[in-house]
Amino acid sequence: MKLTRKFYLRDGLTIARELIGKKIVTNLPEGLTSGIIVETEAYMGTIDAAAHSYRGKTERTKLFYGAGGFVYVYMIYGMYLCTNVVANVENVPEAVLIRALQPVDGVDLMKRRRNKKNLRELCSGPGKLSQALGVTKNFYGLDLCGDEIFIETTENFQADIISTKRINIDYAGDAANYPWRFIAAGNKFLSRK
Numbered sequence: 001m002k003l004t005r006k007f008y009l010r011d012g013l014t015i016a017r018e019l020i021g022k023k024i025v026t027n028l029p030e031g032l033t034s035g036i037i038v039e040t041e042a043y044m045g046t047i048d049a050a051a052h053s054y055r056g057k058t059e060r061t062k063l064f065y066g067a068g069g070f071v072y073v074y075m076i077y078g079m080y081l082c083t084n085v086v087a088n089v090e091n092v093p094e095a096v097l098i099r100a101l102q103p104v105d106g107v108d109l110m111k112r113r114r115n116k117k118n119l120r121e122l123c124s125g126p127g128k129l130s131q132a133l134g135v136t137k138n139f140y141g142l143d144l145c146g147d148e149i150f151i152e153t154t155e156n157f158q159a160d161i162i163s164t165k166r167i168n169i170d171y172a173g174d175a176a177n178y179p180w181r182f183i184a185a186g187n188k189f190l191s192r193k
Contacts, residue, residue, distance in 0.1 A: 002152045005145055008068030012087040012094035015068070016042035017182045019085070019096060021157040023104060026133040026149050031109045033133050035101025035123050036157055038184040039191055041166045043084075045093040048180075050172035053093035063141055064093030071142045071149060073135060080127025083135050085144065085151070099167070099181070101129045102189040109134075125191040159184035167192060 003022070008015065017040075025034040043051035045064065052074070053064045063072050064086055072084040072095050087094040101123035103110055110122045110132040123129035135149070144150050163179040170176055183190055 002145070002150050005067070005069045008085065008087060008144065009089050010068070010087065011092075012042040012044050012096055013180060015085065015087045016040040016096040016180065017161060017163075019098070019151065020161050020182055020184050021154060021159060022151050023154045024083075024098065024101065024133070024149070024151050025105070026135065027147055028134050030134065031106050033106030033110055034104045035129065035133070036104060036154060037098055037100075037151075038102050038159070038187040038189050039098075039100035040182050041097040041099055042087075042180040042182075043095045043097065044180070045088075048172075048178070049175040050166065050169040050178075051093070051095070053095070057093070061093065064095060065091055068094075069144045071135075071139045071144060073130070073137060073140045075137070076127065081130040081135055081137065082126040083130045083133070083139070097126060098129060099126050100124050100183075100187075100189055100191045101132075102184075102187060103132070120188060124189050157184075159187060161185070 019037045045053045053061045068087045070086045085096045122132045162185045164181045166181045
């Protein structure tokens with residue numbers, strides 16, 4: 001069952017934890033792909049020096065200031081797209097980065113998109129999973145309650161969920177140490193152990 005808007009209108013930490021074990025789906029003309037979310041990171045707006053919205057509203061971050069349940073896509077290293085879920089209510093600029101997936105549907109299409117054969121390599125990082133799912137810059141602002149990209153509940157996925165420090169945010173001072181990364185403990189598809 002597809003998650004409703006109500007799911008997204010809560011704080012980013014709650015959503016980041018509860019997204020573990022849910023399935024993200026892209027339904028595009030070339031085919032349907034999906035994966036179980038096994039790793040996320042919360043970015044908590046104006047209280048979080050690692051968040052894009054930390055310094056306030058800009059053209060890039062204006063999406064954070066609307067209601068939760070929309071896709072925020074940005075590029076890192078000039079070549080990799082990262083897929084994020086906008087969280088919380090209007091004017092509370094929080095988001096959740098999806099860091100890793102366990103591939104489920106459309107694996108052959110994911111392999112073609114990534115030019116990889118190893119299942120473990122398909123979605124074990126935010127840039128990898130975005131490419132595998134067919135996410136482009138045009139996904140910026142798409143509604144997660146729509147039909148192109150959405151998140152749904154799953155059955156039979158069980159894991160201990162633990163929190164750790166987030167990854168690659170050394171620039172963020174004390175915020176670099178906040179335990180706002182959530183993982184399905186022991187899952188082989190994590191971006192890092």
